[in-house]
Amino acid sequence: MTFWGLLDDATRRAPDAVVLADDHGRSLTTAALRDAAGRAAAGLHRRGVGPGDVVCWQLPTTLEAAVVMAACARLGAVQNPVIPVFRHREVGFIVRQVSARLVIVPESWHGFGHGAMARSLGPEVLVLDLDGPPGPALRLPEGDPASLPPAPAPARARADECRWIYYSSGTTADPKGVRHTDESVIASSAGVVDGLGFGAGDVYPIAWPIAHIGGVSMLAAALRTGGTLVLFDVFDPAVTPERMAAHRPTVLGSATPFFHAYLAAQRRHGGDPLFPALRACVGGGAATPEPVNREVAQVLGVSGVVGSWGLTEFPVATSERSTDAEPGTTVGRPAAGVRVRVVDGELRLKGPQCFLGYADAGLDAEAFDADGWLRTGDLGDVDEQGRVRVRGRRKEVVIRNAETISAAEVEGVLARHPAVRDVAVVGVPDERTGERICAVVVVRPGHDVPLAVLVAHCQAEGLARHKCPERLEIVGELPRNPMGKVLRRALEGWLASVSGDRVD
Missing domain, CATH: 3.40.50.980 (Rossmann fold)
Incomplete structure (x- = not known):
């Protein structure tokens, strides 16, 4: 099934089901979403966007973003959602790599001039005025759906036809473009529907970026089942x-x-x-x-x-x-x-939600093993009941005296201390041991937690001595991306500029 076909099918089954709402009192039924997407698709088509063209959109979590998502699917365009925190370096790299036909951005958002940035990049730009509380109408260009070419047909959809390109975060290295099909993004909703049991009557507010791949997974789940997503732009x-x-x-x-x-x-x-x-x-x-x-x-x-x-x-x-x-x-x-x-x-x-490959095909060989299995880079195991445990990232380790130490293991122990509200463990360079273990900790209000106390806690929990933290930094908050992952490169750069407590 194509993504547009999924929306069309949901409309036939339950045209009056509210699939999307927002923090401003607006809502869209499946039928209203389909109709709004058709009008927006006609507006994009009038700007020259057609099947196979790449539309890069960097929009906050709004009804407008969801309608753009459906409109691109109606046109058979290749859409490239970009999370709003990306700036000139990342967005410029992405727009060039995907050869974007059109870039859709707000003129400004949270004080940043997305419009000025997009206009400096070269491709045609569609700027939306998203400032201030919205009225009842969607803030999108529209046209006559009768002017549209035929919708992408399932019979023509191919398992290797890229329709979505998502970029992973990059700070020092270039972000990686991940190519998906309609089939793979729809398949990603299975875990939400079958595992979480998301369905009719469920209401899920989301304030994380709808431009993250989780956005299309949740929208597909809502269209499949009749659940409702409530979008919060901040x-x-x-x-x-x-x-x-x-x-x-x-x-x-x-x-x-x-x-x-x-x-x-x-x-x-x-x-x-x-x-x-x-x-x-x-x-x-x-x-x-x-x-x-x-x-x-x-x-x-x-x-x-x-x-x-x-x-x-x-x-x-x-x-x-x-x-x-x-x-x-x-x-x-x-x-x-x-x-x-x-x-x-x-x-x-x-599995069916596996990506096609990277926008830079030169990265594909390292991503898959000789038997076609995706190398996730995550360390873990599977128990007798088939449940998966993730023990940490292969690259998120500390190499101390040639011993490999999982950051996630140490974090799990530290998080059990009653004074620790949040924690990240990273390796910092050390002339004697190669790297030493640094704990970056957010403490709970009214608590104090010296390094020696944390070391004693780790030893009492049975953690090996060489895995205990050797440096402690107290911070107000850990730097995280919009999906909650700690920005370890940012932490490493900051740690290089400050001194900290150490246990020898």
Whole structure:
């Protein structure tokens, strides 16, 4: 099925089902989304966009972004969603590599001039005025859908036909363009539908970037099942949880910073549940620390954070189920059609949501092994029940005296200290040992935690002496991307410029 076919099918089945809403009181049924996408597609077609043309769009999490997504699918264009935090270096590289026919951006967003940046890059630019609260109308160019060419037909859709290009984050290295088909992005919704049980009656507010590959996974899940996504263009921990609560969410996600905000909001609210309809919290993008998982269960009244695992190259590969007895202890079982194997400690994948390859085809050989399995770069194992555990990234290790130490293992132990609110472990250069272990810690209010105390805690937890932290830095917040993953390169650069406590 094509992505447009998925929307068309959802409209035939349930034309009045609300599939999208936002924080400004607007909403779209499946029929309204299809009609709005048709008009927007005609507006893009009038600008010369046709089948196979690359449309690069960098938009916040708004109804307009979702309609652009559907409009590009209607045209059979190749769409390239770009997360809003990317700037000149990344966006310039992306636009050149994909040979964008059109770039769609807001004139400005959160004080940054996306329009000026896009106009400096060369391709034609469509600028949207997204400043201020929206009126009832969508802020998109429109045309007559009767002027459109025929919609992409399933009979013509090929398993190797690229329709989506997503870019992974890059700080010092160039970002990598990940090529997907309609089939692969639709398949990525299986873990959400089958694992989380997302379906009709579910309401899931999302404040993370809809331009992330998780955006299309969730939209596909909503179209398949009749669930509703509520789009929030900003996330302010002080007010957004309460605004989300007004929509009576049944699902909340999706990373540690969000869960801290929900917990704080519930405590502000008092004894009555702030989210009375909540049935599940779902984690993605980064592992949820055990103490946070436990606190979510105690304070929000769910069984814990339902874990999932995937990559831009292979979205939602596994998922726990919301009915699992102890969610958060694994990342669940493989989604429908997904196979997992472990080779030398590395998790490798095959399945219908696997990407076609990179925009730079020269990177493909390293991505797959000789048997066609995707090398995920994640370390882990699979237990007797088929549940997958991710132990850390192959590249997220500390090499100390030629011993390989998993950052995730040390982080898991440190996170269990009652004074630690958040933590990241990175390796810093050392003349004697090659690298030493540095713990970057966010402490809970009213607590103090010297390095010696953390070392004693790690030893009491049974962590080997050579894995205990040798340097401690206290920070207000860890640098994270919009999906909650710690920006380790940013941390490494900052650590190189500051001194810290050390245990010899």
